Amino acid sequence: MKKGTYNRFWRWHFFGALFMAPLLITLTLSGIGYLFYNNVENAAYKDLFFGNSDETYQLTIDEGISLVKQENDGFEVSKIMIMDEPYNTRLTLTSDSGEEKYVFLDKHNEIVGSQNPKFTYANIMRNIHSSLFAGGTVVNYLVELAACWAIFLLFSGLYMTFKSRALKKPKKSTRRLKFKRIHALIGTIITIPMIILIFTGLPWSAFMGNFIYTASQEHPSIGTPLLQQQPPTSDMSEIPWATRKEEAPESEKPDPHANHGGHGNMPGMDMENDGISVEKLMWKVRDEKISKPYSIVYPFSEDGVFTVSKGSNTGVTGMDVSPAEEMTSYFDQYSGDLISKVGYDEYGILAKWFTWGIPLHEGHLFGWPNKIINLVVCLAFLFLIFYGFKMWLSRKRKGNLSAPPKTTSSISIGFIALMVILGVIMPLFGISLLIVLAIEGILYLVTKGKDTSNVN
Structure with a gap:
């Protein structure tokens, strides 16, 4: 030159x-x-992440969720983070106005405490x-x-x-x-x-990131698998990058005469009356050999599904898994039956590349x-x-x-x-x-x- x-x-x-x-x-x-957000949060939020409530009576996960709803009027449970030991379970609550709250349940499914998501260390650094x-x-x-x-x-x-x-x-x-x-x-x-x-x-990123994801969606052979689905929720930050915007399959609508009721299950509804309970769903998840940690996203309509996923870049302390373990599965909200499952092996080369690349960027692909x-x-x-x-x-x-x-x-x-x-x-x-x-x-x-x- x-x-x-x-x-x-x-x-x-x-x-x-x-x-x-x-x-x-x-x-x-x-x-x-x-x-270092994991390390900082493990120390800063030690009581919430690992502590116990003063209450020692053993509740089921559904009873714990009902208790959370009673104590947080105006909020509905939209997501559940089922953590591996020794982490406590984390619930994400959402109000009609879009406000969010995190609530933690201990091993007895009793309430330990809550957080404002806007001011957690990880979310501040990410924003x-x-x-x-x-x-x-x-x-x-x-x-x-x-x-x-x-x-x-x-x-x-x-x-x-x-x-x-x-x-x-x-x-x-x-x-x-x-x-x-x-x-x-x-x-x-x-x-x-x-x-x-x-x-x-x-x-x-805003511009190039959307372009990459669109290319990944439009070309399943190199990107993410093609599913005939309906979006399960508007906020899916714990769902793997490769399937985050995938449409989820629909649950089979129940017989209206079979005591299911005719209205849809919005996040936080009493699933025992309108569909499968969270505890029974967790049994179904175990039957499919899906190990902790994983997140459960509630169905948002009468034909929506439970979205159960494991991600390598969740942004939630204690939730990340190896890229090869990533998967997104969809369970019928009434029967709890597995409808479909998308795993890392089904990803195209572009989706696989970024499934490894994002945790590399975040610094937790191969530990310290x-x-x-x-x-x-x-x-x-x-x-x-x-x-x-x-x-x-x-x-x-x-x-x-x-x-x-x-x-x-x-x-x-x-x-x-x-x-x-x-x-x-x-x-x-x-x-x-x-x-x-x-x-x-x-x-x-x-x-x-x-x-x-x-x-x-």
Whole structure:
């Protein structure tokens, strides 16, 4: 590539880093916080997760659920997390206004306590990391855009490192060259692991994540299995990524003369009168050799089903399983019979890739080593940003931005090809590139106009 290409990379790398650094620092720090959410929550919520109620009378799970409903007027039970020992069972309650509450039951199915989901450590870290705790489409797109620009910064930095031989020790070292060498060395080492981390996090992004999931749904041979189903619930955060938007099958509507009643089972209804009890459903689950931990999502209509699932990226402390153990099964709400079951083996290659990639991104795919590797990469990325700014400040002139010089040379085919490839792979990045090009074009015309007027 020509010298002009190097300067163009340098200029875009500079401005990209300058504008995206605050976001990238926030995402990295919140990502580090989320890496250890299980460990933090096990300690912070020890009484809720592992403690016992003062009541020692043994209740059935259904009696425990009825007690929860009595003590939480206006709320209905929508989900149950059946945890493995020593964790307590967690119920998710939802009100008509959309407010949520977590309630925990001990081994006697007695109430231990409750939580406001908005302020749990895991949810705070997740909301900061995915939407800066502000939410909204624009913010979600902005977070995704920062991730896309991070990939460009890594690629462009790698190009400039080898083009300028920044890793070679200079004969006469200066402060700026020292910072440049450290910046280049860190960037070279973490480029591949950082790109892996970013791409394994994109399934949760607003624009590209939806595109990936849609592709996975529309092409079952490479994505998720095709089921003729009806959505079981509007919020399925504990259901595996690969089947989260799958439509659930319908329960066979009962004979209206068979004491089932003619109305539907909304979340939290008395299942003993209108359908199979949770305790009996759990027997059916055991018969299907589905082991703990798993979640139960209530049916939402008279032809809805119980959704029982095991996920590798639930975001719930104590609920994650190995990707190979992921499964989503659907049980008839009246008979409790298994209607259909989708397991990891039925996933296409795209769904399998992200089923492994998401827990890798979250740091719990292979235990503590995964957390430590992710932590080291994230800390290195923060040092990369730090030394990048140190390098800029070491050459910055007072009262001047000291941005890399503009280049008037023609754009090389290699540069165009790389930008097109990145723009196609990351559409939001491609759109932002068009905006950058438009701004550069306007600045060029303004500068050219001033030069012409000065000549005249």
